[in-house]
Amino acid sequence: MASTTGWSALLLGSNGLRSAALAGGVALHAINVYLVTTLLPSVVADIGGLDYYAWNTTLFVVASIIGSVLSTRALALLGPKAAYSLAGLLFMLGCALCALAPEMAWLILGRSVQGLGGGLLFALPYAMIRLVFAEPLWPRAMALISAMWGVATLIGPAVGGVFAEHGAWRAAFWVLLPCTLLFMLLALALLPGKRREAAPHSPIPARQLVLLTAMVLAISIGSITPSLVYNVLGLGVGLALLAWVIALENRSVQRLLPRDSLKSGSALLALYGSMALLVVGMTSEVFVPLFLQVLHRQTPLLAGYIAALMAAGWTLGAIFSSGLKPQGAARAIAAGPFLVVGGLLLACLFMPATATPALSLGLVCLAMLAVGVGIGLAWPHLLSRVLEQAPADQKELAGASITTVQLVATALGAALAGMIVNLAGLGSTGGSVGAAQAAGWLFGLYAGLSALLFISLRQVRRSNAQPLVEA
Incomplete structure (x- = not known):
């Protein structure tokens, strides 16, 4: 039994390479989160944009939400190999934009593209486990992928801190490109090209996603200036949009949460x-x-x-x-x-x-x-x-x-x-x-x-x- 369900069955041979490909996607997303958190003070000192400091996280996460929600649709339409490759290409494009950023607006654009690819990299491995491994290995595969966040707390600050201390924050983004390419090559070589079974139709709750994005943007835009009026206005618009999302969730067929989740x-x-x-x-x-x-x-x-x-x-x-x-x-x-x-x-x-x-x-x-x-x-x-x-x-x-x-x-x-x-x-x-x-x-x-x-x-x-x- 140990030979088919133990860690050795997951981590050795062809399964070990598949595990590296899937866990690597989550690791890239997680390491990037802590790497950028560590780099940002040095970035601001170089290109300015202190008032937009939090935007690097907010828009990255909003884009990650969209990527995560779209992951099941990408998997159904493209198959594991192509979907993972698309995620990696988007993530690499975002990294390149960040590395080349002459000002904060450019960096935020790069972070948004990076977030879209990162959301796919974060969600796709969980959906692929049942397509790549035999059922007895699913629990250990889940544990391995989840453990990447713990690994990221060790690697992310180290990589970001070393590059920041040497005044080379742009190089930290460039380093992510070959790492991402390596995992893409593993995915292309080892993951199945198509699903083994027909994917059920899962409608995307597009209205809720648009409203949630608008909610975060409203609060972020209101916070650009230290004016209390603009901040209160941005917060008010954001809360109104959140109330709209809740109303949609309570009556829509296409939902982000199980039915009746948000009822009093x-x-x-x-x-x-x-x-x-x-x-x-x-x-x-x-x-x-x-x-x-x-x-x-x-x-x-x-x-x-x-x-x-x-x-x-x-x-x-x-x-x-x-x-x-x-x-x-x-x-x-x-x-x-x-x-x-x-x-x-x-x-x-x-x-x-x-x-x-x-x-x-x-x-x-x-x-x-x-x-x-x-x-x-x-x-x-x-x-x-x-x-x-x-x-x-x-x-x-x-x-x-x-x-x-x-x-x-x-x-x-x-x-x-x-x-x-x-x-x-x-x-x-x-x-x-x-x-x-x-x-x-x-x-x-x-x-x-x-x-x-x-x-x-x-x-x-x-x-x-x-x-x-x-x-």
Whole structure:
């Protein structure tokens, strides 16, 4: 049995090369996320565009959402080999545009193209597992692909930090081109050219995707200037568009989420709301490398790794929590908000504080780790309960909805973070004074927003005792 279901069956021989091709796609997407987070302060110092700092994340993630949603259609129309190649070509084009960027607008365009390819690279491997491997290997293949995010927290900041410290941020994007080409060649050589079975027709919820994109753009555009009027207007338009998306989801046949997910009192609504709040709190890490370099005089390499402590904490918390029995899982979910809110408050107090550098930096590291662990403790159990609470005929959509909610919350959180730091004077005041004000406001407001987890997770625990939703 071990010979057909063990790790050796997945990682050796032709299966090992197929595993490298699929896991490599997710690894490229994930490493790129942490690489760019580490590089951005150096990029801004070179080509300017501090007011558009968060746009690099928001538009990248919005494009990733579109790529992720389109992945099943690309797989059905093109087959695994061509779909993976298309994803790689888009990702390489985005990398080249970023490397050549003379100004921030060009870089943001490159990040958008990169995000579209990255979304495909992120989603396609999960969909391909059942086409490439025998069924006994599916669980291990899923685990291998998911583990790439942990690998990315080690590689991404290292690559970005080394290039940033040598003043060669453009070279970091060029390096991704041959890496992507290698995985494309593996895909062309080893993946099937066509599906083995007819793909079911899965309509794309185009209206919701357009409105979600417009929502993030409205908030981002409103945050370009430090004017409170424009920021409030952008936020208001964004919230109105979000309400429109919710209305469409409640009555449309083409949905991003299982039916009735967003109706008042729904168990899934509490779950999705909790997931979104956890992810939004984590998006504060977008500005952590910048704050650490400006306020604490840290090198790009070290600043990147400190920012990655959130993701590392998430992984550690999830590993510890995933094996807990029901009572332990309930305690883990309850502990999550305390760690997230406490970590953000700690960052609010000590990220701007530089009077005692060693102590402040140590407490910032502790804050990043606490936020990540808090998310990781609750995350696996929220995901499993999404699948439990979804109607029987909506399980596949429920699984896909997890990635959708995570990406939408990341884009929204990054856009809100950009609005907060610009209003707080990051660009207008400038220097360490502006950065200190921005850090205090960002982490303080996100701690307040994350406090809503105490309400949403209480509803999650309450709904878990109720009967599961019927089809």
